[in-house]
Amino acid sequence: MPPLGKTLPRHGTLGSESGMTAETTLPQTALPQTAAPAEFLDAAATLLGPKGFTTDADVMAPWLTDWRGRYTGRALGLATPATTGEVAELVRLCGKHGVPIVPQGGNSGMSGGATPDTTGQAILLNLRRMDAIRRIDTTGQLAECEAGVILQTLHEAAERVNLRFPLSLGGKGSATVGGLISTNAGGTQVLRHGSMRAQVLGLEAVLADGSVLNQLIPLKKDNRGFDLKQLLIGSEGTLGIVTAATLKLEPAVAARAVLWAGVPSIQDARKLLLHAQAKAAKALEGFEVLPRHSLEAVLDYLPQARSPLEGAHEWHVLIELVADASDAERLPELAETLLVSAFEEGLVEDATIAANETQAEAFWLLRESISPAERAIGPAMQHDISVPVERMADFMDFAVPFFESEFPGTTAVGFGHLGDGNIHFHVLAPAGSDGPSWEAGDGKAISRKVHDLVTQWGGSISAEHGIGQMKRDELARLGDPAALHVLRAVKAALDPQGLLNPGKLI
Structure with missing residues (x-):
């Protein structure tokens, strides 16, 4: 039924007269013209050296198009500073010359948020050289790392000391800590651990005036006004440039059970979710759903893949349970109990538990291959x-x-x-x-x-x-006016020149 008692209009009237009307955009801060690009470029090259700044078109080219290939821009140059101090000096230099800055992590975003516009007035600021894991505290279960650290690298570093960083996604081999923070990334473990907001204990960032906000030391209690790190998380580089973070780690997974179930409807999948939450509690790490069409598309796309279940099911559910060392021995029994009780209550048509790690990874591969399988269709x-x-x-x-x-x-x-x-x-x-x-x-x-x-x-x-440039106009069209007013006011206060990632988010 339509939500909140509202009657939905027919085709062509859902929220607009035709669905093709001009989109409303948020007022944008007028960007200053770059008065002396040659002077700026010389100063940037002197500041960062040949390893840290280039105007070479061939070197810049891979970073000027977004991961999806939907947006391509131009840039004055590509900056790759090696320290927070260099970032701060560069930001001050950009402010002096009125040069916009487009921060970039692994360039694996989905909304065009790290791609410059076509004017060629901005510089790309890529933090991939700032890739140090400064420390891992095994007692406090935290890691302090720079913005350019690749997610997979962080995973591996934590695993070496029997810990883990509980956020993962398909692009873990290219996504960076800074990018994940700037977009408040999610992934498959949000159900238990939350999005990136929940993982950030402390933050270091360079603000638009070149000052460095250092809140890396995590405090359980701190009532000194606004939580500034949360303001920067998810701001997509429009309020400041994240240069380092203190992140929460968890005990390493000692055992996991991966289950696959077939259910007749999405409503039954919802009932199974509630059942799993009640039975498995904190052991429930992931709960993913996919319709029959998606599974069939993946099976066509991956010739060696096969369905985990016999017969056809309208919906499929992928469940992951995990345990640390203290609960590892009990996990197989918990997984079996969950499925048996689900059968007894008529919640599933068929189900299975992965027999080993190879099969568990094969189950997850089916889920992670949906997007490329669909792209192959059209x-x-x-x-x-x-x-x-x-x-x-x-x-x-x-x-x-x-x-x-x-x-x-x-x-x-x-x-x-x-x-x-x-x-x-x-x-x-x-x-x-x-x-x-x-x-x-x-x-x-x-x-x-x-x-x-x-x-x-x-x-x-x-x-x-994230919003990036892809959904900016839609946010302006549909966003709550009071919330949009606050967003604009914060942007104007922290970036009065409008130089930080212009044209994105707001």
Whole structure:
């Protein structure tokens, strides 16, 4: 049913007259013209040296296009400072000459937030040289590391001392700590551990005036005003440049059990989630859902893959339970008890437990291959959305037939993190569609309608990928006016020249 007692309009009227009207944009701070680029470039080169600054077009080229290939910009130069001090000096230099700064981590973002515009006035500031893990405190279970540390590198460093950093995602081999913080990244373990906000105990950042905010020392209690680190987390480089962080670690996983279940509906998947939360409690690490269409697409895409279950099921659920050393021996029994009780209560049609690590990884590969498998099928509009956890199943039941009816020939699918209300909602183009023309026409209308619907259901148009430039205008169109006013006021106060990542988020 429509949310909150509202009647949803028919095609062409969901939130706008046609779905193709001009988008409203937030007022942007006017960027100053770069008065003396040659003088600035000479000063930047002197400050950072040949390893830290370049204007070579071939060197810059890979960093000027976003990971999805949707945005390509130009830049005055590429800066790769090696220390927080160099970042601060560079920011002051940019302020003096009115040069915009586009911070960049691994360049693996999904919303174009780390790509410069086409004016060529900005510099790219990539922190990949700042890749030191300064310390790991095994007693306090924390790590202090610089912004350029690759997520996988952090995982490996923690594992060597029998700890772990409990946030993972598909791009762990390229995503950096600074980028993860700036976008408040999520991943498959949010259900138990929360997003990046929950992992950051302390923060170091360079502000727009070149001053260094140092709040790396974690305190359990600190009531000295605003929590400034939380203000910077998720700000996408528009308020300051994250240079280092103190991150929370957890005891290493001593044992895990990976389960796969087939259920008849998303509503049954929701019931299974509640059952798993009650039975497994803190052992429940992940709970992912995927429809039959997504699994079949992956099986076609991966010739060696096979379905974990016999027979067809409308929905599939991937569950991961974990335990540290103190509970490892009891984990197999817990996993079996969970499944047996789920069968007894009629919550699953069929289910299995991975027999070993190889099979467990094979289960996860099926989940992680959905996006490339869909890309192999053809063009699609992909939406990173969330609604209240308790309403996600109802949302899916309403949204899938709604969009397939409104846009004949399309296929709507949702998969992902049911336990935290974040579903990746994709609408696949009709067979044989021309990608660019379909995306510019029906595709754009679909995305606006998806965002309208999510907003009506009390949700968010960006659950974990950030706003960047891709959703900036949609945030302006649909965001709460009071919240947008606060965002603009904070931006104006902390970055009065508007030099930090202009054109992104707000």
